[in-house]
Structure formats: C-alpha cells, structure tokens
Amino acid sequence: QVQLVQSGAEVKKTGASVKVSCKASGYTFTTSGIIWVRQAPGQGLEWMGWISSGNTNYAQKFQGRVAMTTDTSTSTAYMELRSLRSDDTAVYYCARRFFATEEGQWFDPWGQGTLVTVSS
Amino acid sequence: SFELTQPPSVSVSPGQTARITCSGDALPMQYAYWYQQRPGQAPVLVIYKDSERPSGIPERFSGSSSGTTVTLTISGVQAEDEADYHCQAADSSGTHVVFGGGTKLTVL
Numbered sequence: 760q761v762q763l764v765q766s767g768a769e770v771k772k773t774g775a776s777v778k779v780s781c782k783a784s785g786y787t788f789t790t791s792g793i794i795w796v797r798q799a800p801g802q803g804l805e806w807m808g809w810i811s812s813g814n815t816n817y818a819q820k821f822q823g824r825v826a827m828t829t830d831t832s833t834s835t836a837y838m839e840l841r842s843l844r845s846d847d848t849a850v851y852y853c854a855r856r857f858f859a860t861e862e863g864q865w866f867d868p869w870g871q872g873t874l875v876t877v878s879s
Numbered sequence: 880s881f882e883l884t885q886p887p888s889v890s891v892s893p894g895q896t897a898r899i900t901c902s903g904d905a906l907p908m909q910y911a912y913w914y915q916q917r918p919g920q921a922p923v924l925v926i927y928k929d930s931e932r933p934s935g936i937p938e939r940f941s942g943s944s945s946g947t948t949v950t951l952t953i954s955g956v957q958a959e960d961e962a963d964y965h966c967q968a969a970d971s972s973g974t975h976v977v978f979g980g981g982t983k984l985t986v987l
Binding site: 794796803805806809818854860864865867868871 | 914922924965969
C-alpha cells in the first residue's frame with residue numbers, strides 16, 4: 760500500500776537547522792509531488808511548500824529559510840528548516856501531492872509526522 | 880490573500896447529523912478538500928473535489944458546495960468521528976495552498 764514514513768523526533772537549539780526525511784513506498788515516487796505541512800501545538804495545519812519534479816514552491820512565510828529536496832534513488836523527500844526559533848516547535852508532516860489543472864491539489868496519504876522541538 | 884474560515888467547534892449527539900462549513904471568496908472557482916484528524920494522528924483525506932469520497936471512507940461522509948461556502952456533512956455521527964476537520968483549497972494561481980483553521984467535532 761502507499762505509505763510515507765518520516766524520520767524520528769528532533770530536539771534542536773535556537774538558531775540551529777533541522778532536516779526531516781519522508782520515505783515513500785507503494786507507488787512510483789516520481790509520478791507525484793510531496794507537500795510539507797506543520798502543526799504547532801493546539802493549532803491548525805500550516806502549509807510550508809511543495810516539491811514536484813524538482814520544482815519547488817514555498818509559502819512566503821518560509822522563503823529563505825526552508826529547502827525541500829528529493830532523492831529519487833531512494834524515493835525520499837527532505838525538508839530542511841534553518842535558523843530555528845522557539846515558535847518553529849511543531850509536528851511536521853509530509854504528504855503525497857496530487858495536482859490537476861482544473862481540479863487543484865490535494866494530499867493523500869500523509870506521513871506519521873515528526874515532532875521538532877526548539878529550545879534555547 | 881486567500882483565506883478559509885471554519886467554525887472552531889461543532890457538537891452533536893450520536894446518530895445525529897453534523898455539518899461543518901468552510902467559507903472563502905475563492906471557493907466558487909476552486910475545489911475544496913476535507914481532512915479528518917483524530918487526536919494524535921495524521922490527517923486523512925475524507926472528501927475531494929468538493930463532494931467526492933475516496934475509497935474506504937464511509938458513506939456517511941459527504942460534501943457539498945454553494946457559492947463561497949463548502950460543507951462537510953456527517954450523517955449518523957458515531958463516536959469514532961470525533962476529530963478535527965480541516966478544509967483545504969488552492970489559491971487562484973493553483974500554486975499556493977490554504978487550510979482553514981480547523982473545526983473540532985465533539986460527539987456528546
């Protein structure tokens with residue numbers, strides 16, 4: 760079955776960087792993009808950006824601080840967030856991205872999430 | 880900027896019908912999608928393209944659209960439906976993604 764498995768929880772210091780991985784299985788990795796979404800404690804979902812066929816699109820809030828990459832040889836996507844602040848503490852999710860010109864984009868399935876805790 | 884607005888909470892008794900709305904100016908031009916997120920779990924797609932149901936999602940879940948509002952309807956609510964529900968759409972360019980603030984469904 761289609762599955763996305765993310766790397767484990769991280770604890771980082773303020774100002775550091777974190778790199779979260781998302782390994783896909785059960786489908787041809789290059790046929791779909793990957794989206795990254797985060798969820799701060801008790802908050803809603805926040806879109807960070809997506810990567811598809813090597814092209815990236817980042818939410819304005821994260822531009823200059825985030826980098827999304829893929830390794831097609833291992834069917835793995837990566838999200839690196841730099842210059843971490845305490846308000847970056849959140850669960851970070853990846854999801855398979857579907858896109859159609861007349862239908863928009865949607866995400867299914869999602870990875871299990873990776874908790875990133877940032878403290879001084 | 881494009882925003883989606885959801886009520887923070889909805890409460891229903893078991894067996895009743897729950898309706899969760901999502902409003903946004905771009906919704907007449909963009910499809911909406913709905914995700915269920917149970918406590919401590921990742922989101923799951925329950926409705927796509929306003930009203931389509933993915934395989935494996937119970938028939939009691941349905942979606943509809945009217946003007947600037949889309950609605951997720953859960954008929955015959957069960958205890959297991961207690962969760963946060965998030966609507967999602969793309970902006971007019973189709974490149975940026977927007978989520979609503981989420982609605983907590985409580986089954987009394």
